[in-house]
Amino acid sequence: MFKWKYRGIYPPHNKNTQCSVVRRLPTPFEVHIPMQMHSGKAAVPAVKPGDKVMMGQLIGEMGGVVSSPIHSSVSGTVKRINDRDSVTGQKAVSITIESDDQQTLCPDIKKPSVRSLQDFYDAVRDSGAVGLGGAGYPAAPKLAIKNLDELDYILINGAECEPYVTADTNTMVADALHVYVGVKLLLEFMRPKKICICIEDNKVEAIKVMQETFAYDDNVDVCVLPTMYPQGERKVLVHNITGRIVPAGARLADVGVIVTNVTTIAVFARYIRNGLPLIKKVVTVDGPVVGNPSNVLAPIGTPIRELFDFCGGFTTEGPRKIIMGGPMMGYAVPSLDMPVVKTTNCLLAYPESSTFHPPATACIKCGRCLSVCPMRLMPPNIETAFSQSNLDALNHYNVNMCVECGSCAYICPSKRPLVQAIQLSKERLWLFKQEQKAAEEARAAADTKGVNR
Amino acid sequence: MSEFEQGRNLTVSVSPHIRAKITTSRIMLDVLIALVPAFIASIIIFGTRAALVTCVCVASCVIFEWLFEKITKRPNTIGDYSACITGVLLAFNLPVTIPLWQAVFGSAVAIILVKQLFGGLGKNFANPAITARIVMFLAFSVSMTNWSSPYEGTSMWIYPIDGVAGATPLALMKNGNFDALPGILQMFLGVRGGCLGETSNLALLIGGIYLMIRKVITWHAPLTFIVVVFGFSALLGQDPVYHLFAGGLFIGAIFMATDYVTTPQTNKGRLIFGIGAGIFTVIFRIYSSYPEGVSFAILLMNILTPYINKFTEAKPLGSVKK
Numbered sequence: 001m002f003k004w005k006y007r008g009i010y011p012p013h014n015k016n017t018q019c020s021v022v023r024r025l026p027t028p029f030e031v032h033i034p035m036q037m038h039s040g041k042a043a044v045p046a047v048k049p050g051d052k053v054m055m056g057q058l059i060g061e062m063g064g065v066v067s068s069p070i071h072s073s074v075s076g077t078v079k080r081i082n083d084r085d086s087v088t089g090q091k092a093v094s095i096t097i098e099s100d101d102q103q104t105l106c107p108d109i110k111k112p113s114v115r116s117l118q119d120f121y122d123a124v125r126d127s128g129a130v131g132l133g134g135a136g137y138p139a140a141p142k143l144a145i146k147n148l149d150e151l152d153y154i155l156i157n158g159a160e161c162e163p164y165v166t167a168d169t170n171t172m173v174a175d176a177l178h179v180y181v182g183v184k185l186l187l188e189f190m191r192p193k194k195i196c197i198c199i200e201d202n203k204v205e206a207i208k209v210m211q212e213t214f215a216y217d218d219n220v221d222v223c224v225l226p227t228m229y230p231q232g233e234r235k236v237l238v239h240n241i242t243g244r245i246v247p248a249g250a251r252l253a254d255v256g257v258i259v260t261n262v263t264t265i266a267v268f269a270r271y272i273r274n275g276l277p278l279i280k281k282v283v284t285v286d287g288p289v290v291g292n293p294s295n296v297l298a299p300i301g302t303p304i305r306e307l308f309d310f311c312g313g314f315t316t317e318g319p320r321k322i323i324m325g326g327p328m329m330g331y332a333v334p335s336l337d338m339p340v341v342k343t344t345n346c347l348l349a350y351p352e353s354s355t356f357h358p359p360a361t362a363c364i365k366c367g368r369c370l371s372v373c374p375m376r377l378m379p380p381n382i383e384t385a386f387s388q389s390n391l392d393a394l395n396h397y398n399v400n401m402c403v404e405c406g407s408c409a410y411i412c413p414s415k416r417p418l419v420q421a422i423q424l425s426k427e428r429l430w431l432f433k434q435e436q437k438a439a440e441e442a443r444a445a446a447d448t449k450g451v452n453r
Numbered sequence: 454m455s456e457f458e459q460g461r462n463l464t465v466s467v468s469p470h471i472r473a474k475i476t477t478s479r480i481m482l483d484v485l486i487a488l489v490p491a492f493i494a495s496i497i498i499f500g501t502r503a504a505l506v507t508c509v510c511v512a513s514c515v516i517f518e519w520l521f522e523k524i525t526k527r528p529n530t531i532g533d534y535s536a537c538i539t540g541v542l543l544a545f546n547l548p549v550t551i552p553l554w555q556a557v558f559g560s561a562v563a564i565i566l567v568k569q570l571f572g573g574l575g576k577n578f579a580n581p582a583i584t585a586r587i588v589m590f591l592a593f594s595v596s597m598t599n600w601s602s603p604y605e606g607t608s609m610w611i612y613p614i615d616g617v618a619g620a621t622p623l624a625l626m627k628n629g630n631f632d633a634l635p636g637i638l639q640m641f642l643g644v645r646g647g648c649l650g651e652t653s654n655l656a657l658l659i660g661g662i663y664l665m666i667r668k669v670i671t672w673h674a675p676l677t678f679i680v681v682v683f684g685f686s687a688l689l690g691q692d693p694v695y696h697l698f699a700g701g702l703f704i705g706a707i708f709m710a711t712d713y714v715t716t717p718q719t720n721k722g723r724l725i726f727g728i729g730a731g732i733f734t735v736i737f738r739i740y741s742s743y744p745e746g747v748s749f750a751i752l753l754m755n756i757l758t759p760y761i762n763k764f765t766e767a768k769p770l771g772s773v774k775k
Contacts, residue, residue, distance in 0.1 A: 009473070011471060011473070163471070235770065235771070239770065245770055245771040246771050247771045247772075248769070248771050248772055250771075319463070320462070320463065320464055321463060321464045321465075321466070321470065322463055323470050327468075327469060327470045327471045328468060328469045328470070328471065329468050329469070330468060330470065331468070332463070332464065332465040332466050332468075332470065333463065333465070334463055334465050335463065336463075348470075350470065354471075355464050355466075357466065357472075358472075358476070361477050361530070361533065361574075362530075362573060362574050362575035362576070363575050364477055364480075364574060364575050364713045364714055365575060365713050365714050365718055366480070366713040366718075367713070367717075367718030367719060370718055370719055370767055371719075371720070373767070374770070375769050375770050375771075376767045376768060376769050376770050377767065377769050378766065378767055380718075398769045398772055401769050401770075401771075401772065404468070406468050406469030409469050409472070410469050410471065410472055410473050411473050411475070412472075412473075413473075413475045413476050413477045413479070413480055414476075414477050414575075415472060415476070417467065419467055419468060419469065420467045423467070
């Protein structure tokens with residue numbers, strides 16, 4: 001069929017929570033809901049301190065075209081609206097709501113009527129769905145592509161290649177209904193030639209359920225992929241399933257493909273079915289020092305401390321590093337007061353002993369990073385170019401194509417901080433481009449001034 | 454840790470938060486383990502002086518590395534075992550009768566001149582052991598070609614033909630002295646004249662297979678190197694089997710042409726490296742005044758490695774031509 005060529009790494013799976021039943025977290029005392037849980041423009045608060053809000057009520061309006069509405073995950077009173085730290089280290093406006101423990105559902109919640117493609121896009125937008133694989137790109141602008149008639153594939157990403165995380169697996173197993181509804185909606189309104197549900201072969205239960213669910217649908221395939229990291233990276237997935245290569249700088253839609261996370265489609269399917277927007281999220285709570293690893297259904301905005309407490313607290317060794325997201329691409333968070341956000345799929349706690357980073361030694365040019373890079377970049381060359389501040393070389397080695405999957409840094413025997421160098425390189429290139437732009441604008445302004453005189 | 458303290462002092466770092474277990478020193482240790490069969494074979498074939506020469510080389514390499522880093526105030530890197538490997542490989546490229554001070558001199562050339570002056574591990578452009586061997590070959594040409602063995606007991610017991618003393622098979626071939634050539638099995642087992650680690654092809658092969666199983670090396674460079682030497686020498690009308698087993702091809706192909714630092718990083722580049730080294734080896738062996746050419750060929754390809762790397766640069770998935 002296609003030329004299958006895999007490049008990646010094989011970290012231990014650690015899918016300890018794969019068979020665990022989702023447990024519902026008791027309503028937290030208060031939630032902190034940031035207005036920036038997606039990429040694009042931040043949402044604008046639609047409530048004031050002192051307002052009474054109900055569960056599912058709109059509290060953040062879209063701040064632009066590429067943005068997402070935000071809904072209250074509890075019923076109660078808005079206590080304050082202030083800047084709080086986010087996991088990426090930036091400050092973000094955040095609404096703190098004190099729960100009244102009633103969880104009264106907002107009366108505005110009703111099933112949207114979806115009759116046309118535009119209705120569908122509007123419903124996806126209003127559901128608050130964003131890319132739940134981690135990137136958080138709002139779902140509506142992602143699906144609303146210009147060349148809809150050239151759309152061949154919609155890939156439903158259930159690969160979940162990160163170790164530990166089982167949130168998407170859980171969606172496929174326990175929420176197969178909404179996956180089915182979501183796929184049906186996509187088929188009905190977007191009319192792709194094929195929808196592929198992509199699952200790695202270590203998620204046996206999910207594969208079985210999905211195959212049974214879609215047994216009668218000829219244009220829906222359940223594609224079983226070898227377990228490899230980063231199998232779920234979108235360009236890798238497109239290449240491995242369709243054989244198509246996405247050119248640098250192009251969108252996936254340019255090659256006739258859309259990739260969307262499986263939980264994302266379940267979110268808007270639920271909204272279209274009963275009007276409930278994205279206010280709760282299944283989070284895998286795991287890690288060597290977590291007492292009772294499990295999957296937890298938590299209201300968005302819950303401080304992560306409550307999730308750990310709910311999962312049996314920490315063992316005696318205690319946590320030294322808390323990661324939001326998987327161990328390969330997740331963010332290490334500075335405090336347990338960070339809230340669960342829309343894109344949170346996993347919380348990990350590591351003890352002191354596994355936090356130690358061995359000092360980087362000299363690159364021995366073993367070429368392991370080259371052989372695992374899914375994008376076939378050359379990390380050591382990028383690192384050298386970065387240390388020499390050689391921007392031309394950074395461009396030459398296509399540093400902007402890096403997806404920061406971390407495979408190179410994982411495999412490096414010299415433990416070199418390759419991802420760090422790449423992230424800083426990207427930022428430096430970006431700053432350089434900004435400077436250039438500013439200089440050009442200044443020159444243009446000076447020129448017009450000259451003419452006016 | 455008390456309940457109150459839990460979750461304080463959290464470490465924040467860049468992803469990925471997990472790392473593979475593999476380390477530089479573990480890789481180097483694997484190479485050392487892979488050299489053990491050849492070390493044992495050298496003692497069986499050439500006697501205990503083989504062990505003495507090896508130990509002197511290893512010790513002097515490690516001491517030179519430590520001293521140089523002490524003087525230049527660089528971080529101490531003797532813990533990564535790379536100096537040990539250089540020592541062992543250098544010793545394996547010397548005749549067993551080498552005066553020990555000359556072995557120490559060779560170690561100094563390898564570690565200080567070739568490795569540390571270029572910036573230490575990862576920065577040297579040529580293989581330290583190979584380059585040191587060539588320097589010694591030019592400096593001490595008499596003692597470097599003295600193949601007489603002081604010890605023939607065990608080897609006589611294994612293979613009752615006096616093949617250890619006297620010239621190497623390649624030198625015999627060069628001089629047209631075909632009658633004195635040892636048999637093929639004898640050469641494969643390594644009971645013949647030559648450098649102390651290069652003769653036992655069997656032991657080297659075992660080491661090579663171990664390294665491939667441990668995924669320390671890939672097959673690309675060694676296999677193409679060996680195949681090209683075999684094919685090219687046959688093409689030039691020579692006995693290819695002798696060219697395989699008679700010289701330092703196996704130690705060169707398995708342990709020198711796979712040295713990470715001085716050979717290409719991509720598999721494509723490694724294929725080119727193997728082919729080039731094979732061609733140059735045969736040319737040097739047949740047309741130069743020296744009977745052996747593996748070390749010269751590898752040194753030459755080491756010099757070409759940056760160009761091979763440039764030539765075989767990975768093409769990113771979906772990169773746009775600029």
